Amino acid sequence: MAAATQGTAIRTGRVARTFIYLVLLLFALFYMLPLYVMLVNSVKPLSEITGGGMMNLPEIWTVEPWRKAWSEAQIGVQPTGLKPYFWNSIKMVVPAVAMSTILGALNGYVLTKWRFRGDTILFGLMLFACFIPFQIVLIPMARVLGVLGLAGSTWGLVLVHLVYGIGFTTLYFRNYYAAFPTELVRAAQIDGAGFFQIFWRILLPSSGPIAVVSIIWQFTNIWNDFLFGASFAAGNGAPMTVALNNLVQSSTGVKEYNVHFAGAILAATPTLLVYIVAGRYFVRGLMAGSVKG
Amino acid sequence: MAARAEADLRTRLQNWIPKLVLSPSLAMIFVFVYGFILFTLYLSFTDSRMLPSFGWVGLENYSKLWRLSHWEISLTNMGIFAGLYIVVCTVIGLMLAIFLDQKIRGEGVLRPLYLYPMALSFIVTGTAWKWFLDPGIGLENTMHLWGWESFSFNWIKDRNYAIYCLVLAAVWQTSGFVMAMFLAGLRGIDNEILKAAQMDGASNWNLYRRIIIPQLRPAFLSAFVILAHLAIKTFDLVIALTGGGPGRATELPATFMYSYTFTRNQMGIGAASAVIMLMTIAAIMIPYLYAELRERK
């Protein structure tokens, strides 16, 4: 797996290399741009922003917008800031990511190592499910959650994200485990290990790279979800995105753009962190599984 | 004759456990995906407006739908958007992956820089993008301030070009992810083949065109699935950047569906549009899935 950090054996000339570096840097700038705009404007006083010059560095640096966004911006009738909603999101995201990843891993394990007639069709059905537009499930989902008694609860949200996440996690793990030697499973069977023991002792310890991919994917999607969060969470249990939306989309009144930007970055911090911390393993994980078709 | 050992309990259990383990996921998928699709199909034949109701109206919603120029616009936009988005993301992703694969110093810094947009939703970056694209305060204004007076970039305000702004922002978000997929594919290619081809005198261009890129087929396919799925689900982007405007120039089927189902209280038409969207997705994905899954068997 050391291959993940080494380049190809192809040699390139000096001119070509200069060109390549130039293009790579240009794109780096392009990708950085929105974050730069957000960052630079989140540390300006509002008056500087309304004065124009969105790319300029602040004349007066201030962290006030950050403080305000975190702990005293008006989200609802009370100026709580984003702080309480941050924990709401964590409480929802952690179980949802964990459960969908574990279920995806188990499904991938069954679909590759315990094959049975019709398993491919079932997998196809699970995969196709990834494509369902979320807008159409809102009303029936609300009904089902109501019947299950999960409406307005964090567990309801966890269930929703679990349902619409397992298609992807199953896909990732299935492709990864397809390349995992079946002989190991057979050896373990002969050694007397059961279904779960094989999974737990043999497959799972080797699933690091793909688990990273699955976790990154799920964490990002669930953390960033707005539609389900707004529809299925009760007011004070609303996730971060809903709070951010309330902050940014307030209908009338002065728009404090610096606070909005600070809030947006705050809301994005966990996903950014996940990418930065786990990103190193990301290509490795993709290599190990998901791009193998 | 030896005593016949019946399949013992544990063995029989072992045969059932895999199916048992799979069944909750399947049950969830069947209820929450396929059940809901059927429900939506049913709604599309009813007179549902604000809430689901069950008065049968046959194909009325479909005929209304096709009379709406709004719907035609969103379909055309989908075609333009999805086509460009998928192609541009793939091209940029592949190019960056190939460039990054040249033993680049600082790859460790560049890679997360390219990838991070995927971590952010447009609820977060929407305002920044809106500013950036706005000629009055964004890029155009900045260029003017920096002295390039003739610079003009007002696509977002032009209904003929606004859709390309959506493509730009969408490409910004996912091309890094596509890059990672291709990079993974490139790193998986046997270097000996490359050495052999170089000894055969292949130029770098030919090496990529004839030998490496053809080997990336799985990465292309995965990228296609992921991009197609993201294109179809594109919703936040439109809401955050243009709200469907100028006029209705950037409406997509997802925003159409949402708007008819929820803000216009015409759930029947919304459901009909959802059914057509799903059929389109199925028409594209089922042959793909069929080919992919059969091949692997």
Next chain:
Amino acid sequence: MGFLDIRNATKSYGAVEVLHNVDINVEEGEFLVLVGPSGCGKSTLLNMIAGLEDITSGDIAIRDRVVNGVHPSKRNIAMVFQSYALYPNMTVGQNITFGLEMHGVPKPEREKAMAEVAKLLQIEELLGRKPGQLSGGQRQRVAMGRALVRKPDVFLFDEPLSNLDAKLRVDMRTEIKKLHQTLGTTIVYVTHDQIEAMTLSTRIAVMNDGYVQQLGSPKEIYDNPANLFVATFMGSPSMNLIQVKLRVEAEAAFADTTDDQGGKVSLPVCGASAALKSYKGQTVTLGLRPEALTDVEGADHRSDHVEKVQSMVTVTEPAGSDTFVTTTFGGTNCVARMRADADVHPGQRAEFAFNMEKAVLFDPKSGKRIV
């Protein structure tokens, strides 16, 4: 009734039958090799013994206990896989004792068993390493250790040597043989390599197309192949097959063919049976191993039926110990195994000695040996 009985075992995938009515009895302490080309069903059969594949019909019994449907871990078998299937996340020691652990053997006993096996296989110093840090031969030993530690009734080997380089393969082959002789265990061993089959086994089952073509001792298989498939599959270089016309004169039978120039060659068939004589006047296939086609000096002196025929040498391949010489009889290429110093040169005629005692004849239509 044997130690391991395979009775009329059949395997189908859907409508496709891949293994047809296999009947093999293995005695305790026997070393049975299942050999055949890939896709012949040998691995499927092994997996059925292991319990990794269902048995469609028929029975498999170990120590008189029918094990159809019994979980692999309850059959008291152990298996060594082609890829060794070492658990990558565990150390060598953990790999070896995993099976015992799963069977609830207490730790001290496991440690003891592990130590014994490690000593036997000389892998004591490897116990703390991960499989990724081992060489191919070391992995092979660990895989065997994992099987040995269980003290199973039957050992199953699935092409265990095919991932090793040539030299190591020969060494390990000897080692396996030695282990079998020391421990007296019952082994079923799958390979596509006929040399492994010959060297290791006490009995061989040659398989093709889901059928057992021949079951017998290595010598039987080699000397008296049941059909053309077995004849060509076993032995390297493979048996020469020459189309001959059978001529019967009184008690004697002759196989008539031609040399490289179309000259008539008539080879007396020794011990012609009535069955053989019924082929009188028909074309049959004469099978002769390369070592039964030699230079005159190298011919087996104990044989009374050595025929000398001149023919053109097309290729010579010195192999050190011997020289393989290609020539033409009856329009087909034949390989002769001559002494290393035999004086033959490509493009020159040389004298070939046919040891007709070793000749076998086959019905060209059914491919069966004419007895």
Next chain:
Amino acid sequence: MNKTYKHLKLSAAALALSVGVAQAADVEVLHWWTSGGEAAALNVLKQDLEGQGIGWQDMPVAGGGGTEAMTVLRARVTAGNAPTAVQMLGFDILDWAKEGALADLNATAAAEGWDAVVPEALQAFAKHDGKWISAPVNVHSTNWVWANKAVLDANGISAPTTWEEFVAAVETLHDAGVTAIAHGGQAWQDATVFDAVAMSTGGPDFYKAAFIDLDPTALGSDTMKEAFDRMAFIRDHVDENFSGRDWNLATAMVINGEAGFQMMGDWAKGEFLNAGKVPGEDFLCFRFPGTGSQVTFNADQFAMFDQGGPVSAEQAALASAILSPSFQSAFNVVKGSVPARTDVSDEAFDACAKQGMKDLAAASASGNLFGSMAHGHAAPASVKNAIYDVVTAHFNGEYDSATAVTELVEAVSIAQ
């Protein structure tokens, strides 16, 4: 009572023990007032209730002028978990009332005499089948024009009162190189302008026939074409970058003297006041030219969701608190709107608001008070959005006025 809702409600009642319906003595309030001023104003209400021992569970969902909140509401009701009280607008209230989802507030209304103090045009959205079903908080009027006094003075313009004067004023500004009209190119803003233009072009009867009665003749009339032509004139006098702009940024253009006029509801006033501008001195507010005696309005109300029985004590208390003159005054001073009851003292209000209150009372008395089409107080959401489609497409130059008229008739017929 509509079958769908009855069905939902039955199961909601069955689940009431285990889930959701806010605990006794609590009200859960779904609203989209999250900006500083609004939320602070709402906090007044919260404290009022808490003074009576009623807890307030906040459920804010901002976005799209309440559309997000309405989506959430539907999800909540479908789940059998409706909030106690919901901020709502116009036809949404009536639609929910038709579903039988709203609690009857007649007892509170009778006790406090709402019938006498709430304008009749507003009652049309607060009552269903003769029953009060929601408590109006405020009345926004939408046919205002906001102008920068300095810009107007510099160009010798006084507040125009007729379309012709307006045209002249706009052209004067245009010739002077000033952006005449500040506008944000979002569908609802286009429609807000269109509301006023249509009223001005065809008068109140035409407005009512076209947008309230949805009379195809009125919708397809030459008057309507004339209205679209006037929209085209306005389009020609907004700046280049209007598309997609938020309304408050357009307001800022007027505040900063970059533009002369903005057509926007009374909530724009808050922006001026926040910028330290004084009504009458720095900026002017006047009715859209030609609509001097009419008021188009929209009103925020709180509807109480039927919790499976008679209206609860908490809901009654909330409704009564909303309609109390003190809250009406306190809230509307902050919000920029005017009280929903006409008997509130205008003492605390500024000049523009005082004007607004006078206009409202006068229009209400003379039958010139109409629901705003653009803000969902003239026609149901489906029709409103269908009209949006045409107005915004026309405004963005997708087709000419004649086509717009045909499209309008077609779109409204599909939406009905």
